[in-house]
Amino acid sequence: MIRAAVDAGALVKMLYSSLLAGLSVSIVVSLAIYGVTRSSDMRRLHRGGAATAYAVLALVAAALTAALVVYGLILLTRK
Amino acid sequence: MTGDVILVIVICTAVAFDFTNGFHDTANVVATPISTRAIAPRTAVALASLLNFVGAFISLKVATTVAQGFVSDQAVTTTVVFAGLVGAITWNLITWYFGLPSSSSHALIGGLVGAVTASAGFSAVNGNGLLTKLIVPALVAPLIAFTVAGLSILVVYGIVGRLRLGPVNRGFRLGQLLSGGLLALSHGTNDAQKTMGVITLALVANGNIAASNFHVPTWVVVISASAIAAGTFTGGWRIIRTVGSRIISMDPAQGFAAQGAGATVILAASSVGYPLSTTHVISGAIMGAGAAKNVSAVRWGVAGNIVVAWVLTLPAAAGVGAAVYAVSQLFGSGAIGPLVISIALVVALAVVFVRRLQQTAPAPVTS
Numbered sequence: 528m529i530r531a532a533v534d535a536g537a538l539v540k541m542l543y544s545s546l547l548a549g550l551s552v553s554i555v556v557s558l559a560i561y562g563v564t565r566s567s568d569m570r571r572l573h574r575g576g577a578a579t580a581y582a583v584l585a586l587v588a589a590a591l592t593a594a595l596v597v598y599g600l601i602l603l604t605r606k
Numbered sequence: 607m608t609g610d611v612i613l614v615i616v617i618c619t620a621v622a623f624d625f626t627n628g629f630h631d632t633a634n635v636v637a638t639p640i641s642t643r644a645i646a647p648r649t650a651v652a653l654a655s656l657l658n659f660v661g662a663f664i665s666l667k668v669a670t671t672v673a674q675g676f677v678s679d680q681a682v683t684t685t686v687v688f689a690g691l692v693g694a695i696t697w698n699l700i701t702w703y704f705g706l707p708s709s710s711s712h713a714l715i716g717g718l719v720g721a722v723t724a725s726a727g728f729s730a731v732n733g734n735g736l737l738t739k740l741i742v743p744a745l746v747a748p749l750i751a752f753t754v755a756g757l758s759i760l761v762v763y764g765i766v767g768r769l770r771l772g773p774v775n776r777g778f779r780l781g782q783l784l785s786g787g788l789l790a791l792s793h794g795t796n797d798a799q800k801t802m803g804v805i806t807l808a809l810v811a812n813g814n815i816a817a818s819n820f821h822v823p824t825w826v827v828v829i830s831a832s833a834i835a836a837g838t839f840t841g842g843w844r845i846i847r848t849v850g851s852r853i854i855s856m857d858p859a860q861g862f863a864a865q866g867a868g869a870t871v872i873l874a875a876s877s878v879g880y881p882l883s884t885t886h887v888i889s890g891a892i893m894g895a896g897a898a899k900n901v902s903a904v905r906w907g908v909a910g911n912i913v914v915a916w917v918l919t920l921p922a923a924a925g926v927g928a929a930v931y932a933v934s935q936l937f938g939s940g941a942i943g944p945l946v947i948s949i950a951l952v953v954a955l956a957v958v959f960v961r962r963l964q965q966t967a968p969a970p971v972t973s
Binding site: 537538540541542544545546548549550552553554556557558559560561563564565567568592596599600 | 664742743746747750751753754755757758759761762765766769770773774777778781784785788791862863866867870871873874875877878879880
């Protein structure tokens with residue numbers, strides 16, 4: 528009876544949206560920090576190629592973070 | 607005329623509730639970035655206040671749920687709404703006095719349910735709505751936040767765990783500005799709408815808005831957004847201390863994970879129209895971020911006190927709401943009852959604030 532009374536669809540939507548968005552943001556922000564830190568380490572070791580590659584990783588991750596936040600806000604304002 | 611007088615009292619009381627909601631819930635938004643030194647306390651509170659204001663304009667779905675989901679339209683009068691609000695304010699201030707992060711949302715809905723029950727009996731309460739739109743999400747949301755924050759911090763440590771601590775902490779302090787901003791926005795979106803819903807409910811009860819043409823007027827949105835922003839700006843430092851440092855001592859990565867999880871759960875709940883407790887969600891997220899790193903790092907005694915306050919909120923606010931309605935009826939059905947209770951409430955508030963100021967106020971959390 529309780530199961531029938533609960534709006535399972537809305538709860539499931541809340542669950543997967545939260546998991547997907549929360550983990551995605553954590554991953555891309557962590558990758559951005561990883562890229563920046565490793566790029567700095569590589570520069571100190573005079574490994575220009577690796578430093579550039581990590582800097583690109585940081586930039587892409589930062590851009591993805593911004594895109595995720597904007598996408599989330601757009602989804603919310605459409606409601 | 608009498609109806610309009612009561613309506614004005616109700617709107618003033620609703621704005622006062624919204625202020626206490628912002629005041630009480632500032633901690634949810636700013637406690638983690640302050641405790642990890644990601645941002646200066648005053649700046650955090652000012653930023654949270656601004657984003658709370660903006661967030662209030664994003665969606666109106668929760669307002670509709672609050673106004674239409676829990677009690678029968680026919681049973682709601684302006685006096686009932688007034689009694690419900692007084693119940694919520696009273697419970698908010700009691701928990702603030704003891705530094706406990708309880709739910710303003712559940713206090714509000716509990717107060718309303720109590721007042722409606724006193725006025726028209728249990729049949730006027732939408733038990734199904736209460737179960738599906740309040741109680742079940744209230745039980746599930748902190749668990750989701752706990753899980754998302756726990757998984758997030760494991761992922762974060764997996765990615766950056768072997769890097770130098772200095773740049774990583776600086777990075778996550780910056781990340782906390784982002785996740786904290788989202789959290790403040792989500793708080794404004796979810797919480798300001800509850801007051802909008804209650805004021806609109808009073809407007810319907812007073813005949814200013816037809817029940818068949820339910821909508822939230824723009825002026826209601828503006829005053830609700832302003833009141834919650836002002837309350838947030840004033841800041842409830844006692845609860846900030848409990849949330850920010852007494853549940854666990856966080857590092858910046860944990861603060862980021864907890865805030866991010868809290869924000870995503872609240873935004874997801876707002877999008878499906880659940881009037882979620884931001885307090886429950888952020889407390890669950892903080893516990894998750896702490897437990898995933900080290901279960902014994904969470905001060906489970908403090909967490910237990912918080913859970914007790916959560917469980918008591920709905921029945922306690924309902925009890926006060928019912929009692930206030932009963933007392934107001936002693937003065938008849940006019941505006942005298944709400945007026946007398948309003949004056950008594952203001953006097954009681956003054957006494958509580960003076961007593962609290964006379965005690966040693968805890969310093970804002972800075973470490």
